[in-house]
Amino acid sequence: xxxxxxxxxxxxxxxxxxxxxxxxxxGTTAVQAALWSARASLLEQGVRHAGRSRNPSNAVRAVxxxxxxxxxxxPPSMRHWRDLVREIRGAREPRLVVSxxxxxxxxxxxxxxxxxxxxxxxxxxxxxxxPLARIxxxxxxxxxxxxxxxxxxAWIESLFREPPGRPxxxxxxxxRHDELIARWADVVGPDRVxxxxxxxxxxxxxxxxxxxxxxxxxxxxxxxxDLANRSLTLPEAEAVRAFNVRFKAEGLPKALHARVMRFxxxxxxxxxxxxxxxxxxxxxxxxxxxxAAAARGIVAGIEASGVHVIGDPSILTEVPAPRPxxxxxxxxxxxxxxxxxxxxxxxxxxxxxxxxxxxxxxxFAEPVELVRVxxxxxxxxxxxxxxxxxxxxxxxxxxxxxxG
Amino acid sequence: xEPNPADAAVLLPPRTRxxxxxxxxxxxxxxxxxxxxxxxxxxxxxxxxxxxARHSASAVRAVxxxxxxxxxxxxxxxxxxxALVRDIRGAGDRRVVLSSELLADATPDAIRAIxxxxxxxxxxxxxxxxxxxxxxxxxxxxxxxAGLTASFDAWLTxxxxxxxxxxxxxxxxxxxxxxxVERWAxxxxxxxxxxxxxAEPDPELVLRSLERxxxxxAGTLxxxxDFANRSLTLPEAEAVRAFNAEYRSQxLGRPLLNRVMHFGACQYLKRIEPDxxxxxxxxxxxxxxxxAPISREIxxxxxxSGVRVIGDLEALAEVEPSRLAGDRQPPVDVPPRIAAxxxxxxxxxxxxxxxxxxxDAGAAELQLExxxxxxxxxxxxxxxxxxxxxxxxxxxxxxxxxxxRLRTLVTRPRGRPGA
Numbered sequence: 001x002x003x004x005x006x007x008x009x010x011x012x013x014x015x016x017x018x019x020x021x022x023x024x025x026x027g028t029t030a031v032q033a034a035l036w037s038a039r040a041s042l043l044e045q046g047v048r049h050a051g052r053s054r055n056p057s058n059a060v061r062a063v064x065x066x067x068x069x070x071x072x073x074x075p076p077s078m079r080h081w082r083d084l085v086r087e088i089r090g091a092r093e094p095r096l097v098v099s100x101x102x103x104x105x106x107x108x109x110x111x112x113x114x115x116x117x118x119x120x121x122x123x124x125x126x127x128x129x130x131p132l133a134r135i136x137x138x139x140x141x142x143x144x145x146x147x148x149x150x151x152x153x154a155w156i157e158s159l160f161r162e163p164p165g166r167p168x169x170x171x172x173x174x175x176r177h178d179e180l181i182a183r184w185a186d187v188v189g190p191d192r193v194x195x196x197x198x199x200x201x202x203x204x205x206x207x208x209x210x211x212x213x214x215x216x217x218x219x220x221x222x223x224x225x226d227l228a229n230r231s232l233t234l235p236e237a238e239a240v241r242a243f244n245v246r247f248k249a250e251g252l253p254k255a256l257h258a259r260v261m262r263f264x265x266x267x268x269x270x271x272x273x274x275x276x277x278x279x280x281x282x283x284x285x286x287x288x289x290x291x292a293a294a295a296r297g298i299v300a301g302i303e304a305s306g307v308h309v310i311g312d313p314s315i316l317t318e319v320p321a322p323r324p325x326x327x328x329x330x331x332x333x334x335x336x337x338x339x340x341x342x343x344x345x346x347x348x349x350x351x352x353x354x355x356x357x358x359x360x361x362x363x364f365a366e367p368v369e370l371v372r373v374x375x376x377x378x379x380x381x382x383x384x385x386x387x388x389x390x391x392x393x394x395x396x397x398x399x400x401x402x403x404g
Numbered sequence: 405x406e407p408n409p410a411d412a413a414v415l416l417p418p419r420t421r422x423x424x425x426x427x428x429x430x431x432x433x434x435x436x437x438x439x440x441x442x443x444x445x446x447x448x449x450x451x452x453x454x455x456x457a458r459h460s461a462s463a464v465r466a467v468x469x470x471x472x473x474x475x476x477x478x479x480x481x482x483x484x485x486x487a488l489v490r491d492i493r494g495a496g497d498r499r500v501v502l503s504s505e506l507l508a509d510a511t512p513d514a515i516r517a518i519x520x521x522x523x524x525x526x527x528x529x530x531x532x533x534x535x536x537x538x539x540x541x542x543x544x545x546x547x548x549x550a551g552l553t554a555s556f557d558a559w560l561t562x563x564x565x566x567x568x569x570x571x572x573x574x575x576x577x578x579x580x581x582x583x584x585v586e587r588w589a590x591x592x593x594x595x596x597x598x599x600x601x602x603a604e605p606d607p608e609l610v611l612r613s614l615e616r617x618x619x620x621x622a623g624t625l626x627x628x629x630d631f632a633n634r635s636l637t638l639p640e641a642e643a644v645r646a647f648n649a650e651y652r653s654q655x656l657g658r659p660l661l662n663r664v665m666h667f668g669a670c671q672y673l674k675r676i677e678p679d680x681x682x683x684x685x686x687x688x689x690x691x692x693x694x695x696a697p698i699s700r701e702i703x704x705x706x707x708x709s710g711v712r713v714i715g716d717l718e719a720l721a722e723v724e725p726s727r728l729a730g731d732r733q734p735p736v737d738v739p740p741r742i743a744a745x746x747x748x749x750x751x752x753x754x755x756x757x758x759x760x761x762x763x764d765a766g767a768a769e770l771q772l773e774x775x776x777x778x779x780x781x782x783x784x785x786x787x788x789x790x791x792x793x794x795x796x797x798x799x800x801x802x803x804x805x806x807x808x809r810l811r812t813l814v815t816r817p818r819g820r821p822g823a
Contacts, residue, residue: 242744250748260751333737336639340646343747344654347664350754366755366797367667367789375801381786382794388443389456396494 010194010212010310014094017122018213019114021184022101023174025138026128027198027206028055029229032099034207034221047214048091050098051084059084060102064110069146069258085117095214104174111187123192125184126213128206129177129302130198132295133288133319137281139171141237145266147257149244152237156287160294177316178301190306197311209310229270234279236269238332239342264349269341278335285322292319410609412714413598413616418450419497421522422618423529425588426505427578429542430532433459434607435614436503437628451618452495454502455488457790463488464504467521468514489521499618500525508578515591529588529597530617532610533581535720536702537695538603541685543579545641547572549670551661553649556641556685557732564694580698581720582705594710601706603719613714634674637682642736643746644670668753669746676745683734689726696723 012018022028035042036054051059059080061068067075088096106114115123136159140152150158159171174180177195185193196209207221232240240261247257283291295317302313370378416422426432439446440458454460462480465471469479492500502522508531510518519527540563544556554562554571562568563575578584581599589597600613611625636644644665651661687695703721706713728734786794 238740239738239743239747242740243747244744246741246744246748250752265747331739334740334743336642336646336736336738337650339643339738339743339746340650342743343643343647343665343669343750344650346747346750346754347651347656347660350751366800367671367753367793370786370789370794370797373786375798378786378794378798378801382791382798385456385791385794392456392491392494399494399496 008212008215010209010308011215012095012124012213015122016095016124017088017118018095018097018124018126019103019118020097020099020126020128020210021103021106021180022128023104023177023180024101025135025142025175026101026130027203028099028101028128029226030203030223031128031206031210031221033224033226033229035097035099035210037224038220038222041220042097042214042216043093045214045216045220046094047216048093048096050088050091050096051100055100056080056084056098057100057102060100063114064102064105064107066102066105069254069262088118097210097214104180106183108183108186111184115187120188123188124213125188125193126210127177127181127184127193127195128198129195129298129313129316130200131316131318132175132298133283133291134200135175136287136291137283138231139175141232141281144237144241144244145232145262147244147247147254147262149241149248151241152281153284153287156284160287160290176298176301178298178305181302181305181307185305185307191308193305193307195302195307195309195313197309197313197315199311199315205311212310231281232266232269233274233338234281235332235334235338236274236342237281239334239338240266240269243342260346260349265342265345268345268348269338272337272341275335279332283320288319288322292317295319408612409715410612410616412712413613414712415619416499416528416617417526418499419525420499420618421492421525421527422499422501422614423507423518423522423527424501424503424614425507425510425529425531425584427508427531427533427581427584428505429539429546430505430534431605431607431610432503432505432532433633434605434627435532435610438607438611438625439501439503441626441628442624445624446620447498449620449624450498451620452492452498452500454492454495454500456491459504460484460488460502461504461506464506467518468506468510470506470509485521492522501614501618508584509574510587512587512590515587519591527592527596528617529592530614531581531585531588531597531599533599533601533706533720534605535603535722536579536581536699537687537692537723539579540687540691540695542635543575545636545685547575548641548645548648549636549666551648551651551658551666553645553652555645555733556638557688560688560691564691580702582702582709585706585709585711589709589711595712597709597711599706599711599713599715599717601713601715601717601720603716603722606715609715634678635685636670636673637678638685638733639682639736639738640673640678640742640746641685643738643742644673647746664750664753669749672749672752673742673745679739679741682739682742683736686728686733687726688728688731688733690731692723692726696721699723 020028020031032054035049039049042049050056058068058076060066062076062078062081065075067073084098088098103114136156137152140155143150143155148155172179181193181195194209194213196206199205203223207223208218210216211218211221243261243265244257247261299313299316302309302316424432424435436458439453443453446453455463463484465484466480466482467485471477471479488502492502507518540560541556544552544559547559552559552571559572562570563572567576569576585597585599598613598617600610602609607627611627612622614620615622615625647665647669648661651665699721703717706720707717
């Protein structure tokens, strides 16, 4: 029998400030979109969704010292974080929720700082946890959108490299969910942490869990259809990866990549409806055992931690059955429309399309032939041509004089 | 010893204005590059290559009334052509060579206007011809670069099965070579038309013949390497074609398409050597069967027209069996590298790259692909860039540089907000 919100054992006490800390690739965008679009209804039910956007990423990046994708090595200004803290402290609603996967980056020191600033008595933590076998392909294609050039197989190799000298610490910092949970539980106490198991076959389960934690009527949070949040298919990811290789060879800066690819062409590519038979990014068969073993370790750690768990943690160890028709190794063929969508996305991202659709004259741009020609050589060529033109003129005058 | 086919070229009278009318895809870029690169030598030997650039495209567009590649619907101003005519008249008694494949598109009226403007000096017309079966794939991929969305199979059907001029009305105007020759012969007389015919591109035959016609010493003209002028392979053309379709659906107009794709991404794609594994564009057997009788008519027409022939006219009618297994192009997937280069080419063409670029070792590859740059001469790459664009580029760069310097002077480094 479904319990009413008031008697629900999951319901967090009044005064709670619930931090949903992700991590990445666990369906955070879906949770954030659902909270954001139900903001008014949340307020009516006494819950504030804090932040000026669905994911206050600048504020959380600032406090966790994660650089913005547009500015290498520079986290956003701490002003964003102070604004968010002020909003949270000023809230009068019985409960408050803030969701950002960038919380997951926090070191123990930063966790202590965050919790202290938001009042240790009132902070509760929600962590969404998803099967590692789903996280890995999803995380890889996200890295590709962000500009990396490593193929899926090699990347997975790097995750499990032995001895664990440098086995991709950034990935495991976020995705060893047991260790992530332990870092936060050490500061707030395990009974103030709730792990929500994400089941890809039943997306609503996560939204129902947040409703119960916050005391919302069932159905307040609804799935928002968002094409832009789908993963890239394998050919799409491979096209972007090849672009990244080229981009790197051209020595172009990361901020430009963020503009034209990550937040440009990659977004446009996701508006495309992939064919049903287009291969998805999937774990290679040879990785399944190692992934399952790591996932078992994660589940054991979560179960031993003493945190609340919503959902069935046993699904976290699931790996797909090896498929006989798996995509063979080797270069992936790209459907022509994927290539077209990527190039068209670049056109849009550069702003050229905006100029063209307003029929304004195109802004000056160097022709492709000139991009690698140094300025002194261009000046030299203009000089040569001017010299030729002068000689032509002199000859014409000479002929005129001789005739006259 | 085998006779050199170029021997059939007979020295033209002094003052002759030699007009090389292409048609397109017959090695015209290489001819123009060879003349343009040797302007000083030519002068010493009493020959003038008309115009100041490798190809006086806008002058020819002005006189033939064809829109410029950068503007929609508007031919360049007539003064462009008038300036070229003045340049040619200025050559006086020297022989003059004018080469433009765009002349193959000229209507009879435009032909009369052109030949009248160049007289009363003798005018001689040269057409470089290749077999239709070889030209069609090359011409299709050229149309694709310029924005065509029809597949090769659909285009072949349109050209060979229907005759309504859709979607590329210029094709038969240029490539019914018998009628092309006839149009120009009607204006200058068939004795003043020379056809250079060969099965393979054979730039040597063309250059040696042009040397003999104009009295240049053998070897004066040297074929210039032009990396940017190769044909696209099938997967490259298919990627560009898919882009064209996507672009059309967004209704953004032709000038931007020309910039980012035709003169942008296509140029970027072509300056990289294609992988030998990428399939070429192949004529299917059914199309070759249709082309054979047309080629025969072309050869018969030219043979009966009384024009001079250098090379092997019969070669134009030779049709080899198709290398395709079926009647259609195989379905094509695009290798990731092509998709990447096309997108990168678009980015480079957008103008966002130059100021931000700090090429690492990987970019050296691009430098190597461009070939050696001659000393005290324009790099071949720049032949196709008009002077005003070069000047604009210099101004643009100097301004961007000045702005950057000013910025670093006035702003202190500080954390800045992200998106």
